[in-house]
Amino acid sequence: MGIGRIRGQLLKGTTPLLVLNVLRDGELYGYEIAQRIRLRSGGAFAPSEGALYPALHALEADGALTATWRESDKGPRRRYYTITAQGESLLAAHEAEWASFSVGVARALGGPNHG
Amino acid sequence: MARVLVLAAVSVAAAVLGALSWPDARWLVALALAMVWATWGAVRMDRRAAVAARAEAQRRGLERSRSTASLPAAAEGFLATLDTSLELPPQIRTEIRDELSAHLEDSISALETEGLDRDRATSEALARLGRPEELARQIRAAHQTTRRLLAGAGGGIFAAGLGVIEGYVFGILIFLMAVFAVSGILAAANLLANSLLHQQFSMISVPSASVFGAMLAWVPAFVAGRRAARASARASQRTVRQTGTFWAIAGFAVIGYVVMFRVTALQDWLVAVAEMAIPVAFAAGAVLKTESEWPRLGGWTRSAMLSMVVLLPVLGLAAGSWSVSTTSGGLWQDPGTEEASYDRVAPAWPSLLVDGNDTTVYEPTIDLTWHVSRPSALAAFSGLRFEVWRATRFPEAPDWVDAYVPDPGYSAPVATQATSPSETLVSHFDMSHSKWTQWLVFLTGVGPDGIRYRLARPLSEPTVFSGTVWDWISAGN
Numbered sequence: 001m002g003i004g005r006i007r008g009q010l011l012k013g014t015t016p017l018l019v020l021n022v023l024r025d026g027e028l029y030g031y032e033i034a035q036r037i038r039l040r041s042g043g044a045f046a047p048s049e050g051a052l053y054p055a056l057h058a059l060e061a062d063g064a065l066t067a068t069w070r071e072s073d074k075g076p077r078r079r080y081y082t083i084t085a086q087g088e089s090l091l092a093a094h095e096a097e098w099a100s101f102s103v104g105v106a107r108a109l110g111g112p113n114h115g
Numbered sequence: 116m117a118r119v120l121v122l123a124a125v126s127v128a129a130a131v132l133g134a135l136s137w138p139d140a141r142w143l144v145a146l147a148l149a150m151v152w153a154t155w156g157a158v159r160m161d162r163r164a165a166v167a168a169r170a171e172a173q174r175r176g177l178e179r180s181r182s183t184a185s186l187p188a189a190a191e192g193f194l195a196t197l198d199t200s201l202e203l204p205p206q207i208r209t210e211i212r213d214e215l216s217a218h219l220e221d222s223i224s225a226l227e228t229e230g231l232d233r234d235r236a237t238s239e240a241l242a243r244l245g246r247p248e249e250l251a252r253q254i255r256a257a258h259q260t261t262r263r264l265l266a267g268a269g270g271g272i273f274a275a276g277l278g279v280i281e282g283y284v285f286g287i288l289i290f291l292m293a294v295f296a297v298s299g300i301l302a303a304a305n306l307l308a309n310s311l312l313h314q315q316f317s318m319i320s321v322p323s324a325s326v327f328g329a330m331l332a333w334v335p336a337f338v339a340g341r342r343a344a345r346a347s348a349r350a351s352q353r354t355v356r357q358t359g360t361f362w363a364i365a366g367f368a369v370i371g372y373v374v375m376f377r378v379t380a381l382q383d384w385l386v387a388v389a390e391m392a393i394p395v396a397f398a399a400g401a402v403l404k405t406e407s408e409w410p411r412l413g414g415w416t417r418s419a420m421l422s423m424v425v426l427l428p429v430l431g432l433a434a435g436s437w438s439v440s441t442t443s444g445g446l447w448q449d450p451g452t453e454e455a456s457y458d459r460v461a462p463a464w465p466s467l468l469v470d471g472n473d474t475t476v477y478e479p480t481i482d483l484t485w486h487v488s489r490p491s492a493l494a495a496f497s498g499l500r501f502e503v504w505r506a507t508r509f510p511e512a513p514d515w516v517d518a519y520v521p522d523p524g525y526s527a528p529v530a531t532q533a534t535s536p537s538e539t540l541v542s543h544f545d546m547s548h549s550k551w552t553q554w555l556v557f558l559t560g561v562g563p564d565g566i567r568y569r570l571a572r573p574l575s576e577p578t579v580f581s582g583t584v585w586d587w588i589s590a591g592n
Contacts, residue, residue: 030214031221049222050245053215054253061260069210076217079210 015048015055017098020064020083020091027068029078030056056081064090187237190219193247200251203258204348204355205406211254215244258352267351271362274346275339282335290331325381329389333396340366340400341408355405363398370394375584381479382580382587383552390584460504461559461567468493469540469558469571479547479581483556483574485540496560496570501542506553506575546578548590553577 022028022036034052059065064087071077083091186194194212201208219240226236244250343366344359351358371394380386457463469485481503487493546554558571580587 029217031218048245049218049243050250051253053211053218053250054257057211057254058257061257061263072217075220076213078217079214 014098015051016059016064017091017094019052019055019059019081020087020094023065023081023083023087024091027080027082029080033081059087059090062086062090186216186219187223187233189234189237189241190216190223193219193241193244197247197251200248201255202251202354202357203255203352207258207352219244263351264353267347267349267353267358270350271343271347271358275343275362275366278339278342279335281342282338283331285338286331286334289334290327325386326389328380329386329393332393336370336393336396337400340397340402341405344401344405345408356402359401359405362401366397366401367394370397377583379581379583379586382582382584383550387584387587457557457569457573460502460557460573461569464562464568464570466492467571468496479545479578481542481544481546481554481556481576481578483542483576485542485558485571487540493560493570495563496568498567499558499560499570501540501544502557502559503544503546503576504555504557504573505551506555547581548586549578550580550587550590552579 018037019033022033022040028036030053033056034049056065056067060067060081064084065081066084068080068082069077070080194216197215198208198212201211203211219237222240222243223233223236226239227233231239340359340362343362344355347353347358347362348355371391374390374393378390380390466489468489469487483501493499540558542556544554544556554576555573556576557569557573559567560570561567580590582590
């Protein structure tokens with residue numbers, strides 16, 4: 001299994017967490033969300049754009065996000081996503097789960113140096 | 116629209132003919148007004164639908180051209196494949212297509228800014244989205260959740276209920292038009308029959324009313340199927356084709372079961388067919404031309420359908436439900452000629468001992484009250500009994516309307532009831548398990564010489580079958 005594939009597998013489960021996290025700062029449309037995640041990770045990773053839209057639509061179906069069409073001065077109209085109160089709760093739960101998970105993985109991987 | 120007007124004009128003309136034919140035609144005038152109003156509504160609906168269709172086409176064209184005008188052909192192909200693979204309602208597909216179109220435009224533009232030429236930028240942007248079929252599958256899975264499926268089922272049931280109400284209102288308007296046209300045609304037929312055949316046809320019999328009732332249910336069934344399929348598609352975010360197939364099968368099974376085994380009505384073959392067409396109408400509403408609220412049929416198709424609505428009741432009346440009334444005052448006209456036929460039951464006693472009068476018509480039972488004119492003479496007979504015989508027309512008789520003879524194939528008494536001589540003899544026969552509708556009721560008794568004789572004029576009694584469609588199908592003759 002190559003590095004890219006491993007990264008893809010790791011990112012797959014974290015896409016909703018990353019999406020909700022960047023939307024906490026305000027409404028964004030799909031392409032902006034991908035760019036914002038890439039920027040925040042220092043270019044280290046970004047969710048696959050193919051996984052981003054299914055995640056956005058699933059979060060919207062779950063009530064974690066709302067979407068609004070907005071006309072643009074330049075280019076086509078865009079679909080802006082906003083996090084809901086339910087999404088905030090979900091994000092908090094995701095973050096807690098991720099913290100617990102990452103600590104556990106670090107411990108399992110590292111022994112004394114990864115404490 | 117012109118065809119609708121022509122059809123309405125024909126119906127009005129038929130109605131006017133009917134009004135002129137019948138002395139008391141005030142209700143026809145009321146129906147005429149209702150039908151004109153219905154026609155006006157139909158024309159307005161037609162016009163409004165055309166305007167809405169044009170506006171929708173313009174909007175779609177504008178959006179499509181605006182959203183994809185600047186995309187390369189490869190990106191257009193990607194979006195087209197995605198669109199066809201989504202299997203979501205059209206409005207949602209359009210939104211997803213627009214969203215990904217905007218994404219591709221941004222992505223290609225950004226990659227060009229980074230130094231890639233347009234073709235490479237396009238390839239890279241598309242590669243980042245992956246295969247369109249897989250992307251469509253994942254987005255579809257995100258939309259088609261179990262919760263939405265349940266909401267779709269509930270919404271479909273609710274919409275079907277509203278559709279029934281809406282359909283009944285619309286159906287009544289169509290029904291009025293049909294009744295009106297039929298009335299005119301029947302009035303014309305009646306005039307013709309009066310003048311040429313010296314016969315009076317009764318206009319509507321009870322089975323005919325049941326046929327009309329079942330036919331009236333076709334419209335709400337159709338509308339309910341349509342509303343259920345479309346509402347479910349919206350709520351569950353599935354295509355109308357998917358939900359329509361489900362509703363067609365489920366609705367046909369449920370409504371078919373109810374109609375076949377639960378709904379009791381006055382039955383004949385025409386009523387049974389009309390009733391069984393109700394679940395078919397529901398299924399048709401759920402699957403036929405479901406992209407629109409109403410089927411957008413061509414002018415001639417619509418005219419043909421409306422014509423069928425008018426013609427079917429006429430055919431129904433002609434085929435199965437016209438009853439013939441007589442004015443000759445009974446069947447015992449000339450013992451010399453008629454007696455031979457009734458001798459199959461028993462030879463006639465030389466004089467009438469009992470007068471009968473039929474008291475009940477159009478029921479699955481025959482209730483009769485017979486008045487004994489000579490009780491002392493009747494007392495000489497033993498083994499008195501009423502016999503109900505299946506009756507068929509006697510084709511060789513010149514006056515075929517009045518001549519009934521028992522069908523030799525069914526000459527066994529259907530029911531008998533012993534009674535004793537008194538001033539009044541009452542008989543009751545339950546014919547609800549027989550499809551046959553015309554009966555001859557005889558009073559017979561064994562005379563002093565030990566021979567059984569007919570003692571009264573036979574009475575001709577019509578009955579109708581009452582029960583479910585299954586009862587009717589499974590009943591014997």
